[in-house]
Amino acid sequence: MRFHPHAPRMAMLCLLHAISDCFSSFVVTLQLVLALTFALDKVEAGLLATIGLIGSNLAQPVFGWISDRWNGRWLIIVGPALSAVCLGMLGLSPWLGLTVALIFVGMLGVAMFHPEAATLAARFGAAGSARMMALFMAAGYAGHAAGPWIISTAVSAPGRTFADSWITSLLAIPALLFGLLLIRRLPQAESARDTGPRQRFTALLRGRHRAIWLLIAAQTTRLLALNVVLNAIAHFLEERGRDQQAVGRWMAVYIAAQALGILVGGATSPRYHERTALMASLAAVLVPLWILPWAPAGIALTVIAVTGIAIGWTIPVAVRLGQDIVPGGRRWISGMMMGLTWGTAGLIAPPLVGWLSREWSSHTALIAAGVIGVVALGCAVALPGQARLNDLRGGER
Structure with a gap:
């Protein structure tokens, strides 16, 4: 072997x-x-x-x-x-x-x-x-x-x-x-x-602004939707009379599903066709995201798991694409795609879900996750075409 x-x-x-x-x-x-x-x-x-x-x-x-x-x-x-x-x-x-x-x-x-x-x-x-x-x-x-x-x-x-x-x-x-x-x-x-040679920051991003910032926006909104669902689970189950152990089980299933989606999606996504993969995965996740607020109790956990798999599917694809299109700033873009995006989503989601659940219900918070998912898809659709993204790789192909 x-x-x-x-x-x-x-x-x-x-x-x-x-x-x-x-x-x-x-x-x-x-x-x-x-x-x-x-x-x-x-x-x-x-x-x-x-x-x-x-x-x-x-x-x-x-x-x-x-x-x-x-x-x-x-x-x-x-x-x-x-x-x-x-x-x-x-x-x-x-x-x-x-x-x-x-x-x-x-x-x-x-x-x-x-x-x-x-x-x-x-x-x-x-x-x-x-x-x-x-x-x-x-x-x-x-x-x-x-x-x-x-x-x-x-x-x-x-x-x-x-x-x-x-x-x-x-x-x-x-x-x-x-x-x-x-x-x-x-x-x-x-x-x-x-x-590589040290370059001015503006030189690193020249000609890449649209691709970089739309990719960061798509990743941030995707992760915000992910975190809204995660934070809404406790409120969702509390409203249905479930205990803390149920909250722990549902969160564990959701997080494990994300890991599975990341692992399988990253391993199977086609090379040099990232834009299509991103649009397809972000469109696919809208199905369970919009089913979830109205899902019957018997299938809600299954829908949660499918949401986790779909939402994690192209997270590594987006990170790798960011590294490729900023060849002189791979570590900076890695920090943006894996740090700033997660941090921003993590700061916004808890108070947003808490406020929506307090003023209305977890149902409203889950609808918000679906709306945010639509925004993420819109950012992916607005990315430059795949040919342009491949040109930005700087000779990596």
């Missing part, structure tokens, strides 16, 4: 992504514990999660820009290790101010890792293919899903307290190990392959 030549390096990169994203879910999971520890109300505890979201997502384009100007492969090592140390030590912090600093710096570690790592994932794959990007993103989903279980077990297992969160910091050891091994297996020429 012949393995992909980059299989060992890709495996280490995926493990690093899983470790990094594992810590990114700690703050949300620990909201109630932090509220009890520092006598915070629910709004104040939620602000801690917002601080983490700003650090982990909105800062990614900045680190991407830095990596595009200079060789940023060291961020692959520093980012996950910094997250492990800072976020794992939350239980040992005696002051709220120190806790806020640990959250922000630890989540900055998450932001450091993603632009450089996403660019490497694309490099490990064939030109124009989103397969490696899909595998990379699925590994992050796995880590994000494991994070709540890991930190909850560390601080609430029999005989343990919040102070025992430090145990999770031991994940810094495999993070450093995998990072160093990966860097040693990465030739200097390949790591700097697409760093």
Whole structure:
């Protein structure tokens, strides 16, 4: 059996992504514990999660820009290790101010890792293919899903307290190990392959503005629809008299379905036909999105799962297309497509769903997700033609 030549390096990169994203879910999971520890109300505890979201997502384009100007492969090592140390030590912090600093710096570690790592994932794959990007993103989903279980077990297992969160910091050891091994297996020429000569930012985007900003808009609105559905699940089930365990099960199904869609969609989408794939997937997701508000109780969970698969199908395709059409700024566009878009959607969705559910019902929030899905499709339709997108690749084909 012949393995992909980059299989060992890709495996280490995926493990690093899983470790990094594992810590990114700690703050949300620990909201109630932090509220009890520092006598915070629910709004104040939620602000801690917002601080983490700003650090982990909105800062990614900045680190991407830095990596595009200079060789940023060291961020692959520093980012996950910094997250492990800072976020794992939350239980040992005696002051709220120190806790806020640990959250922000630890989540900055998450932001450091993603632009450089996403660019490497694309490099490990064939030109124009989103397969490696899909595998990379699925590994992050796995880590994000494991994070709540890991930190909850560390601080609430029999005989343990919040102070025992430090145990999770031991994940810094495999993070450093995998990072160093990966860097040693990465030739200097390949790591700097697409760093290129330093250019003015305006020069990088010249002739690409329409394609870039429409792609970012399509990704942001797609992820906003995704997050509106995710946040509406609890309200939807509460209105139907279901308990918290049901909420957890439905959310788990929805998130797992997204990961499946990302993995399968990224592996099967045709190369150099991204515009068609994006339009088809964003049109297809409108079917379950618009069925969901009126779905009978017996099939609602199935519709949720289909929505997750369809909405995740071309997320890695969009990221890879962005990297290809900005050849001198791959890490910056990776930060925009994987950080800014997710962060913006994550900041808007919770208050939007809360307001719509309070003033009307979860039914209205789910209708809003369908409307946002239509906007995402419109952005994809407005993208330049595929021939123009291929021209922007800068000789990658």
